Amino acid sequence: MYAPAAHEPGIEFMRNQLSFAYGAVGLAAVVSGAFPALADSRMWVAVEDLRRFTCPSTQCGIVGRFFFRETLPVLETSNGWSRVSRQKAAGCFDGKSLYVESGPSDCTAENGIKQGKFSEWVRSKFLVEDRPSEPMEGPKKDHLGES
Known part of the structure; x- marks a missing residue:
């Protein structure tokens, strides 16, 4: 040859x-x-408790939370949602993610988990450019992801 x-x-x-x-x-x-833009911009969490989802929808699994005045890299925005992490392992076992705390834990594309990986998404309206002095007012259940 x-x-x-x-x-x-x-x-x-x-x-x-x-x-x-x-x-x-x-x-x-x-x-x-x-x-998508690379994370040159960091945003501040403007609410007391901001849920992290496996996809840009409140119908996806919750994998944790961020707290007031944490700063997050915004890697991408889409339809009122911000992607704040690169892809990470979902810890899939028997078709379920071991990292989902509540909500759907299925390791499926519909739940934002593709080939055993997912990114974390948060609601964009609860992120601000400048360090907030006080937590943002608003319906609590909204930033918890229940509406």
């Missing part, structure tokens, strides 16, 4: 073309907004 040497002119040309193509695709994706 023939394997070309790394120094052959054709191989070097192909490497340069691939490098250029990947760079152009990456630049086009960034310019078009195809990739």
